[in-house]
Amino acid sequence: MKEQLEKIEALAKQELESCTEIKALDDLRIKFLGKKGELTAILKQMGKLSAEERPVIGQLANKVRADIEEALGSKLASLKANAQAAKLAEEKIDITLPGKRAPFGKLHPLTKVENEIREIFIGMGFNIADGPEIDDDYHVFEALNLPPDHPARDTQDTFYIEGTNETVLLRTQTSSVQVHVMENQKPPIRIISPGRVFRSDAVDATHSPLFHQIEGLVVDKGITMSDLKGTLEMLMKKLYGNDCKLRFRPHHFPFTEPSCEVDISCFNCGGKGCSMCKDEGYIELLGAGMVHPKVLENCGIDSNEYSGFAFGLGLERMVMGRYDINDLRLLYENDVRFLEQF
Known part of the structure; x- marks a missing residue:
């Protein structure tokens, strides 16, 4: 049995010497040392020995186990050190190489044009107003002179x-933001209210259930249609150049009277007529008009003393034309x- 123990120790050290992976080491x-290992199998035969042999063989078996465990620990430490060295060599950075420039993010075209507007x-003296995207029926419809049976109020x-x-x-x-502003601020009022709006539209090349509007409102004494026209012309020439x-x-909106549709000379043909503008030379751009007296009165503003104009333009349409x-x-x-x- 002594020779068997010595043979097991020699074999274990030999195989450990050639081991190159941590998994193989386990x-x-x-x-050699598991419950069904070779050393355990030898120890199970201890009962066959005489009383004089058992202490000697037991001491030798413990020494063989300790030697194998020590060799296992030493080999594990060596393999881990080698793996760490290989990993560091693989991940080594050559600091003499030129760096890689990280790509910079850019503003979305919707954000770019909105910021320009x-x-x-602001350069014309307007303030920026904000309001809730979830609002009540009164501020979205009734205060703006949209009766209950108006098509825009249909659940579709x-x-x-x-x-x-x-x-x-x-x-x-x-436009609901305009109502909130007029309820809480006395004239003179000069604001625009950019923001997201939502309608139950199918998604196609020109429609989306979510899109952006920029509403404008001016309320003061002596405001006329010519003020509206001058403001919009200034905006478009700043955005599209002096040639636009x-x-x-004439048009009809429940919240303005008189009302108008505003078209801009075609971005593609410059007004000569093409497929983009359907040979009209102009593209429909926005709706506008003088604030309806009833809307002013709904917001607590005396329509005999004050007048105003309002307009609403679709940001997406402005961006599509711009680019x-x-x-x-x-x-x-x-x-x-x-x-x-x-």
Whole structure:
């Protein structure tokens, strides 16, 4: 049995010497020292020895176990050190190489044009107003002179909040911000209210259930349609250059009287007529008009003393015209190949 123990120790050290992986090292530990290992198998035969032999063989077995465990520990430490050295060599950074420049993020085209519009209006003395995206029926519709049976209030066009009996909704226009401002601020008022609006529209090249509007409102004594026209012409010439032309057409909105649609000379043909403008030379851009007296009165403003104008333009349409984009969906798909062009 003594020779068997010595043979096991020699074999264990030999196999440990050639071991190159930590997993293989654990397999060797089980092979020699495990419950079913070779050393354990020898120790199970101790009962066959005489009383004089047992202490001698037991002492030798303990020494063999201790020697193998020590060899295992030493080999494990060596393998870990080698693995760490290999990892450090693989991850070594050559500090003499030129660095890699991290790509910089850019403003989204919607944000870029909105910031430009904000700066233009701030330069004309306007303030920026904000309001809730979830609002009540009164501020979104009734205060703006939209009766209950108006088509814009149909549930097919509006996202109502469930369980509110159609009294709370996602705003369909930022005109609701104008109502909040007029209720809490006495004239003179000169504001724009950029923000997100929501309508139950199908997604296609020109429509989205979420889009952006920029509403403008001026209320003061002696405000006329010519003030509205001058303000919009200033805005468009700042954005598109002095060569752009505006066309004002009579229209009807419940919250303005008189009302108008404002068109801009075609970005593509400059007014000559093409497929983009359907040979009209102009592209519909925004709606505007003089604030309806009833809207002023609903907000506690004396319509005999004050007048005002309002307009609402779609930011997406402004961006598409500015950058010659023909599909609104490109602005929301977050395709880096598209966005990095701006």
